[in-house]
Amino acid sequence: MSHSEHNGLVSRKVAEIAFAILLLGFGVAIIKGAMELDTGWGGSGPEAGYFPLRVGYLIVIASLALLVLEVLKTGHGKALFSREAALNIGLFALPLLALVAVVPFLGLYLAAAAYLLITIGLLGRVNWGISVGVATIFPLILFILFEFFFRTPLPKGPLGPLLGMH
Numbered sequence: 001m002s003h004s005e006h007n008g009l010v011s012r013k014v015a016e017i018a019f020a021i022l023l024l025g026f027g028v029a030i031i032k033g034a035m036e037l038d039t040g041w042g043g044s045g046p047e048a049g050y051f052p053l054r055v056g057y058l059i060v061i062a063s064l065a066l067l068v069l070e071v072l073k074t075g076h077g078k079a080l081f082s083r084e085a086a087l088n089i090g091l092f093a094l095p096l097l098a099l100v101a102v103v104p105f106l107g108l109y110l111a112a113a114a115y116l117l118i119t120i121g122l123l124g125r126v127n128w129g130i131s132v133g134v135a136t137i138f139p140l141i142l143f144i145l146f147e148f149f150f151r152t153p154l155p156k157g158p159l160g161p162l163l164g165m166h
Contacts, residue, residue: 008079009086013070020067027059095119107157109139 030052037049081089099115106114113135121131146152 008081009083010080011076011078012080013073013075013077015080016070017067020063020070023063024060024067027056027063030056030059091123092119095123103155103157105157107159108154109143109159110157112139112142 034049034053034056037052038047039049039053040047041050095115095118099111102114103111116135116138117131120126120134121128124131142154146154
């Protein structure tokens with residue numbers, strides 16, 4: 001095996017098999033949902049579940065073909081990405097997950113400011129002045145857009161009462 005086959009965290013073959021299984025589940029879910037509707041041809045044309053059922057079948061067939069082809073391949077294949085790339089993805093994903101987790105407590109605007117400060121300032125190693133500026137201005141723009149132009153209130157957390165909004 002070549003160096004690239006040993007140095008990766010996940011091989012392309014494993015990723016393709018995982019994707020085929022995920023796609024298979026998606027196809028089965030579509031079929032299950034379509035089966036709750038009429039799937040035949042009515043007097044005025046196709047019933048509500050007609051096309052989703054057939055699309056679900058096509059997705060299941062394609063995913064099974066992909067799964068069989070990948071399982072039959074010999075060897076593990078080249079690495080999909082290295083440990084360093086996985087670390088970089090994790091360093092990006094963890095703050096994003098934290099953002100989603102803290103929105104109910106801090107509101108979207110404070111959570112977005114913290115997320116931007118962490119990802120731009122700490123992870124991106126951008127000048128702190130620029131990082132603080134972006135982390136302040138972007139949530140402010142979001143606030144103005146959603147609250148005043150779109151008239152769609154977003155979660156404000158502790159800022160709501162401070163701004164006289166609920």
